[in-house]
Amino acid sequence: MIIPDERWWLHACLRLVLLIRIGVLSSVAALGASTICNHIPGLVPPQRILCQQRPDAMLAVGAGAQLALEECQYQFRRERWNCTPTGERGVFGYHLRAATREAAYMHAVTAAGVAHAVAMACIRGNLRGCGCDVAKHGLSSMSGTPDAKFRWGGCSADVNYGLDFSRDFVDQRENTQSARSLMNLHNNEAGRRVLEQTIKLQCRCHGASGSCSLKTCWNSLPSFREVAMALKSRYNKAIQVQAFLAGRKRLPTFLRVKRIQGFRKPQPRQLVFLDHSPSYCEASAVVGNTGTDGRTCRRAKGKARMAHDSCDLLCCGRGYDTREVTVESRCNCTFYWCCKVRCHNCIHRTEVFTCK
Incomplete structure (x- = not known):
């Protein structure tokens, strides 16, 4: 289900795609793409530039953000905070002001959703500059079993392209030196790493009478629900962190686990938060919650x-x-x-x- 006041993003992206298909971004189309990108609310300048350079990818970005929102609502459908959009509206829906574990999940699932949607668009041939993963060719072996040979075949998902595009686009919002920005960047990357971890190796057997003397294999994207569920389990185990201040200006330089001796940094796939979550019983635009009245x-x-x-x-x-x-x-x-x-x-x- 697409939330009515979020359709602006998809409408703008569809107009961009139409411009691309009419003359592959002629000078007139490029001018139209620039105009549309300048009118999409919530984009920071580097994102607008990327939008103008790669308008063909913006539909995938919008679809990934929408998929992330829908999965967030599904994963939290039975809880007090149910991922209903509130607060500050932005390019990916709504921004949670409080640096809670819920904000951590939103950033992680959104970054993963954009990477997933872009990689899927590559497989379908909807984006220029990418397609199947060209690095997956020739003979290889199953991990941990050197005798189990297989040959790369089919169309392996170019997940690295999706991950890189997600970094280039999503992370551009975090351009300030603050503890919240460090938290958001960490959770963005955690979401992408979890997506990368859930990539599946699918194979087809070859050989006389199905002997499977050789397999043809390819990397396949998981359903995004699997990614969202994996991130939900990490949400339940999210850890509180604090920024380590350094330099003459005492600026945040990295995150460390709170209430632990020393300077242990969080693990790359861990979700992290700065502030404890409120009860979410009452509606509050400040914390990003609609309350439970009427649920x-x-x-x-x-x-x-x-x-x-x-x-x-x-x-x-x-x-x-x-x-x-x-x-x-x-x-x-x-x-x-x-x-x-x-x-x-x-x-x-x-x-x-x-x-x-």
């Missing part, structure tokens, strides 16, 4: 009451309202050979619980 919850007993979507936790102790709704669904389905399935329409009433 659907699950009435539970026993240990299930500690689940994120239980009415006890989601409603923050305010209680919940109960209403009955009528639901129509298919039931009593029968398969007839061959090949039909016939079902009845069943109507039943159920209870829905919403937070006060």
Whole structure:
């Protein structure tokens, strides 16, 4: 689902693509691309320049940012903070002002989403300057098993191109020396590293009678849901950091893990945050939350009451309202050979619980 007030980005990108296809960025098309890029809100000057130079990639950037937002909303759909856009609007939707673990996840999943979408556009032949990974050719061997030979074939995803483009575009916003910028840059790179880690090696067997004496393999992009889920597990284990100040001006130079002796830096794939998260019970544009008022919850007993979507936790102790709704669904389905399935329409009433 595309959020209505986010369509401006996709509309602008579609206009850019149309300009590209009409004469491959003639002087008139280039002027149009420059005009459109200058009117996209939220872009910093280096991003506008890249937009003008590579307007064909902007549709993939917009699609990646939208995919990241949708996956964020899916991963947090049962929690108090459910990734609903609030706060300052920018090129990737909305910016979370507080430097919390939720902001860490947003930066990581967005950077990974842009890299994923750009690499996918390369595979589909939608971008100039990239396609299949040309480095994947000839004989190779399975990792850790030198006797298991295979030959590169098919179209391997050029994930490095997507990762580099994500760095060139997404990271341009972090051009100030501040603890928040260091945090954002770290989480951006963590998201891209997790994407790189989830690349899959797919193979097809060759040989007499399926002996698989030789395999043809290629690198395949994972579904973005897998990437978002991997980042969600890192969100749950995110660590608090603080900036180390150095130099005469005492400027932030790198992040170190807080409350640990020495100067241990966070691991590259760890998500990091500066500030602890609020309860997210009440709506606040400052922290980037819509509150839980009106959210659907699950009435539970026993240990299930500690689940994120239980009415006890989601409603923050305010209680919940109960209403009955009528639901129509298919039931009593029968398969007839061959090949039909016939079902009845069943109507039943159920209870829905919403937070006060």
